[in-house]
Amino acid sequence: MTRRVLAAGTVCWRRVPMPDGERIMVLLIHRTKQRDVSFPKGKLDPGESMPQAAVRETLEETGLAVPLGVNLGTVHYELPNGAEKTVQYWAAEVDETAVHVSSFVPNREVEALEWTPLEQARKRLSYRADREILDVFRRLAERDAAETFSVTLLRHAKAEPRGDAYPEDRLRPLSDAGEDQAETLVPTLAAFAPARIMSSNAERCLRTVAPIAHHLRKTVRVREALSQDAWDAGETAELRRTIGKIVRKGKNAILCTHRPVLPDAARELALATGSLLGDYLREAAALPPGGFSVFHLSRKHPGSGILGVETYPLKHVE
Structure with a gap:
């Protein structure tokens, strides 16, 4: 049986003013031992998710704390020992503050960082797989x-079952397993750097986002439009307005809601961005308790449609 090695990385990029206008620069790393030029990446630690590892490895190798942007794809290749390595990449925009506070110094793993103009980076990379990932980012930039x-x-996350103990459905709390799920979600959700956290008024939703809100020191904004009570009552106009406002703001957001509401929320997100409807929306909304889907949109041109969707179902819990 072929052994699989899972890894994650980023294509870090920034806009830099030049005499002839702004230019997109991408970050290449010169690895000490391998004597090659590549992107920041590394193997997952036990229990890590791909997004979590991508952020951690980028920080460790470059000193840059980055949020994840759109997923650029996955590459597979065989290692010298016969194992198959799978690496997933995300775009990661680097702001000037992150550059200025970077803690990078040459070390045993990475001997140099090179900010390279996007149009020149392809010929600097050592591996075809990295060049293919760069091509995906280049097409986005174009x-x-x-x-x-x-x-x-x-x-x-997993909630206590309906019963006489909770005369109002919205008062049902999370189960012990659900509380554990809510904590487990934190590092993966944090990798996408949410600026806003919105929740249904149901206790089980509020408790699900409480750990990530505490971690990021964010206030949870309660939106009745995300509640199952509003959905049951057929009150969908406010959900459309809520989604529309999120798209107009153009800031990373988490919306915590209920199973019946998710398909409508995904559909409204597609309609608000001029996206084609399709099975991908149904699949992104078919989430188990504690599962989530991340929709990536263009900040400059949100009406150009959904750029990508990635789904993270947590393991089933009893």
């Missing part, structure tokens, strides 16, 4: 869609 924001649709 569409003026490099700057992105994300909207995360999150189903609440």
Whole structure:
């Protein structure tokens, strides 16, 4: 049986003013031992998710704390020992503050960082797989869609069952397993750097986002439009207004809601961005308790449609 090695990385980029206008620069790393030029990446630690590892490895190798943008794809290749390595990459915009506070110094793993003009980076990379990932990012940049924001649709974690103990459905709390799920979600949700956290008024939704809100020191904004009570009552106009406002703001957001609401929320997100409807929306909304889907949109041209969707179902819990 072939052994698989999982890894994650980023294509870090920034806009730099030049005499002839702004230029997109991408970050290449010169690795000490391998004597090659590549992107920041590394193997997952036990229990890590791909997004979590991508952010951690980028920080460790470059000293840059980055949020993840759109997923650029996955590459597979065989290692000298016969194992198959799978690496997933995200675009990661680097702001000037992150550059100025970078803690990078040459070390045993990375001997140099090189900010290279996008149009010159391809010939500097050592590996074909890296060049293919760069090509995906380059196509985004050519569409003026490099700057992105994300909207995360999150189903609440495992809740206590309905019963006489909770005369109002919205008062049902999370189960012990659900509380554990809510804590487990934190590092993966944080990798996408949410600026806003919105939740249904149901206790099980509020408890699901409480750990990530505490971690990021954010206030949870309660939106009745995300509640199952509003959905049951057929009150969908406010959901459309809520989604529309999120798209107009162009900031990373988490929306915690309920299983019946998720398909409508995904559909409204597609309609608000001029996206084609399709099975991908149904699949992104078919989430188990504690699962979530991240929709990536262009910050400059949100009406150009959804750029990508990635789904993270947590393991089933009893």
